[in-house]
């Protein structure tokens with residue numbers, strides 16, 4: 001996996017949030033030659049199984065398999081082996097599975113090109129819901145805490161919301177890979193996303209990859225939307 005994408009388009013991960021293979025391929029089809037990655041998540045994977053990943057790979061797509069593994073270390077490790085065997089570029093684990101689960105998951109990806117990303121605190125969780133599961137830290141402190149634990153176990157990257165990019169960069173410098181959802185081009189519908197940044201703001205803040213769904217997949221021309229976002233990102237980091 002190239003953790004240092006060279007073009008703006010290579011930094012874009014298009015979220016294929018679709019109920020079945022047919023709908024997924026319809027969303028991805030116009031974008032296949034563009035150099036972006038495609039995120040397959042729980043909805044599509046649960047409906048179609050690993051065959052959807054194989055179909056995407058056959059079409060030449062690079063895949064981020066976002067299944068957020070969280071289990072005992074041995075089970076997580078074997079799931080990572082299975083993901084690596086599918087040939088995906090990136091996958092995710094929950095950092096709250098603890099140091100051993102993280103270490104074993106990271107080790108399981110050794111020898112493959114797959115990047116294992118840690119999910120820290122889901123953005124649907126606030127201080128109150130963290131307290132409800134017994135965590136008294138603020139969401140931001142908990143994100144940094146879990147990322148630090150992950151780093152100690154060899155974790156290379158994390159998924160983080162736009163508001164977490166700066167604290168993560170401050171604490172861990174530039175060699176942590178940060179993948180950021182919650183991105184909305186200026187002037188677009190924010191939908192159900194609450195804390196958003198524009199693509200330009202997110203790359204300037206230090207995101208390595210942006211996960212973008214509906215602003216691309218629901219656009220009248222997904223290709224034009226992707227290209228406009230890539231141009232905005234390139235301009236934000238030029239010079």
Ligand code: C5P
Nearest residue numbers: 015017123161181182211212213214215
């Ligand atoms: O359509 P939209 O751009 O909102 O899609 C963003 C994608 O990133 C969705 O697949 C969503 O589940 C995912 N995501 C997110 N916020 C997070 C983590 C993942 O929006 N904190």
